Amino acid sequence: MFRRRFSLGWTLSVWGTVIVILGWSLFPIYWMLVTSLKTNMDVFKVPPDFWPLKPTLENYTALTTGISPIGRFFFNSLITALLTVLITIVLATLAGYALSRLKFRFRDQILVSVLVTQMFPLVVMLAPLYLLYVKAHLLNTYTGMVIAFTSFALPFGIWMIKGFIDSVPVEIEQAAMVDGCSRLKAMWTVVLPLTIPGIVATGIFAFLDAWNNLLFPLTLTNDIMMKTLPAGMVLAFTGQFKHDWSGMMAASFITTLPVLILFVLLQRYLVEGLTGGAVKG
Amino acid sequence: MAGVKLAGVSKVFGNTTAVARTDLEIKDGEFLVLVGPSGCGKSTTLRMIAGLETPTEGDIYIGDRKVTNLEPKDRDIAMVFQNYALYPHMKVFDNMAFGLRLRKVPRQEIEARVKEAAEILGIAHLLDRFPKQLSGGQRQRVALGRAIVRHPQVFLMDEPLSNLDAKLRVQTRAELIKLHQRLKTTVIYVTHDQTEAMTMGTRIVVMKDGVVQQVGTPKEIYNNPVNIFVAGFIGSPPMNFIKGIIENTNGKLLFKAKGITLPLPATDMAVPSNTEVILGIRPESLAIVNGENNGTQSISCEVEVVENIGSETIIHARTQGKEEVVIKASGFDKAPQMGMVMKVKASQGNMHLFDAQSGTCLITFAILA
Ligand SMILES: Nc1ncnc2c1ncn2[C@@H]1O[C@H](COP(=O)(O)OP(=O)(O)OP(=O)(O)O)[C@@H](O)[C@H]1O
Numbered sequence A: 001m002f003r004r005r006f007s008l009g010w011t012l013s014v015w016g017t018v019i020v021i022l023g024w025s026l027f028p029i030y031w032m033l034v035t036s037l038k039t040n041m042d043v044f045k046v047p048p049d050f051w052p053l054k055p056t057l058e059n060y061t062a063l064t065t066g067i068s069p070i071g072r073f074f075f076n077s078l079i080t081a082l083l084t085v086l087i088t089i090v091l092a093t094l095a096g097y098a099l100s101r102l103k104f105r106f107r108d109q110i111l112v113s114v115l116v117t118q119m120f121p122l123v124v125m126l127a128p129l130y131l132l133y134v135k136a137h138l139l140n141t142y143t144g145m146v147i148a149f150t151s152f153a154l155p156f157g158i159w160m161i162k163g164f165i166d167s168v169p170v171e172i173e174q175a176a177m178v179d180g181c182s183r184l185k186a187m188w189t190v191v192l193p194l195t196i197p198g199i200v201a202t203g204i205f206a207f208l209d210a211w212n213n214l215l216f217p218l219t220l221t222n223d224i225m226m227k228t229l230p231a232g233m234v235l236a237f238t239g240q241f242k243h244d245w246s247g248m249m250a251a252s253f254i255t256t257l258p259v260l261i262l263f264v265l266l267q268r269y270l271v272e273g274l275t276g277g278a279v280k281g
Numbered sequence B: 001m002a003g004v005k006l007a008g009v010s011k012v013f014g015n016t017t018a019v020a021r022t023d024l025e026i027k028d029g030e031f032l033v034l035v036g037p038s039g040c041g042k043s044t045t046l047r048m049i050a051g052l053e054t055p056t057e058g059d060i061y062i063g064d065r066k067v068t069n070l071e072p073k074d075r076d077i078a079m080v081f082q083n084y085a086l087y088p089h090m091k092v093f094d095n096m097a098f099g100l101r102l103r104k105v106p107r108q109e110i111e112a113r114v115k116e117a118a119e120i121l122g123i124a125h126l127l128d129r130f131p132k133q134l135s136g137g138q139r140q141r142v143a144l145g146r147a148i149v150r151h152p153q154v155f156l157m158d159e160p161l162s163n164l165d166a167k168l169r170v171q172t173r174a175e176l177i178k179l180h181q182r183l184k185t186t187v188i189y190v191t192h193d194q195t196e197a198m199t200m201g202t203r204i205v206v207m208k209d210g211v212v213q214q215v216g217t218p219k220e221i222y223n224n225p226v227n228i229f230v231a232g233f234i235g236s237p238p239m240n241f242i243k244g245i246i247e248n249t250n251g252k253l254l255f256k257a258k259g260i261t262l263p264l265p266a267t268d269m270a271v272p273s274n275t276e277v278i279l280g281i282r283p284e285s286l287a288i289v290n291g292e293n294n295g296t297q298s299i300s301c302e303v304e305v306v307e308n309i310g311s312e313t314i315i316h317a318r319t320q321g322k323e324e325v326v327i328k329a330s331g332f333d334k335a336p337q338m339g340m341v342m343k344v345k346a347s348q349g350n351m352h353l354f355d356a357q358s359g360t361c362l363i364t365f366a367i368l369a
């Protein structure tokens, strides 16, 4: 390998592109933050202020004192999202491993059928799901929501983790079994550590799926105390006659924050492949 | 340490028979090489011994224990894989210590064993690295080290040298031989390279299409191949084969092909006249006839290619019957020119007569110079 020297023009255009992409993805977050620091009067100013001239935290304090239990929404979101992540990772890892490594009848058919659930738009399922939940007494329960979220995150997770396990050479696992591992132990000590990027990606996906989901909590709960953030916010800040944009932006910012932190913490795993040097490449 | 026994073992995948019913006894401390062309079932045999593949029928014994239904971890074997299969997320030390830790070996002993193996293999300075920070040769050593530290009953090795470059391969080959002499542990070694088989094996098993063709010491297999496949597979350059017929006059055998009439040494074996046979003779058994020797025993042929590799000269020539004959002569001396017609004769070693139909060896003669 040799190091290429880049011309000035090339360097500039690379940086230009990077800046445009960054602006594209970061501006909405910035705008959300700025709006949340304005009063509702300032929000409608034309031309808008791109910088809060009289920044105020009153929208944030209002969140804690307002009539809507934002804290409770946040807690609901957190608990359902974390449970969804946990269950999805465990199930997707076991299923992904089996579908990648074990030989059994109808394996390929099962693999494809896993995706069938993704073929229908969510909206189509809402009504039947609602009726089912009524019968099963799952309305207004965490269990109900976690089941719904998980069933949507799982197919992606299974495929994702199966793909990662496929890329771990079988010989590594066999070496571990010869070295003294049972199959399960070899999976735990050798295969899983090499599948971490896939597991993390699956976890993040499951988290986002649960955290951002609006339709499930909106339909599968009718008790305000069981709403998650997105559903709760829709009820709290929008209505026929009110639009508390800056309040909504404050709540949105708080909703986005955990996701941002999650990404920053875990991006290393998403980018980094761990399998280098395992076998002759 | 222990021997290994295969009793009527076979393996069928779907409708391919990877290994046909095989009986094989490997003695304690032996370096047994399984050799044969690609797809002949060597790896499958090895993997059945390792427990990574379940035999379709038959039983496998390690020492006195029947291991047919034991998991790999309970067989007390160590295996070296063709692609090394190191644990990429563990440092070299941990790669080697892994199996010992699983077996609850005390910490001090683990360190001592890993150190010792690392010294033997010359990788003591690499213990703190990850596999991806090693060269191919170094990874190979780590893979060997991981097997050695275990002090297993049997080492199983599946083409462990095939990913190394030629020079490193020869070097590591010698080291493996030394290692075996030192550890005296049973080794079952798979390769498709006949040179490796000849140089390393105390005994060789030649396989073809899942069937064992011959088992014997390198010398036995080289001198007395049981059929044309073994004869052609072992030895480099490969044995020359010339099609012809036998003329039997009162027990005196004469091999006849176009332009060749070769009296054969006396034998007890009765081969009827006009039997179609193939005469096999190794390139190193042939010598160029100098001067005006017009004896009937020589074969005249035309030189096509002369390859000089320093210590020896390989001459490719063609008989009048248009069959290729390769002669291995030593040094540069008297190397013939391309296009020249020369005479060669059998001068040392053995000559073999194979049945033209079945390929089995009918008679092996010692060549009387
Ligand atoms: N898991 C499997 N499923 C189906 N067929 C298999 C399987 N493993 C091996 N075979 C077949 O069994 C035969 C023997 O394979 P094996 O791997 O033992 O060959 P080999 O002698 O090790 O060859 P090579 O030198 O190429 O490694 C081949 O025809 C192969 O296609």
Ligand SMILES: [Mg+2]
Binding pocket: B042, B043, B044, B158
């Ligand atoms: Mg093989």
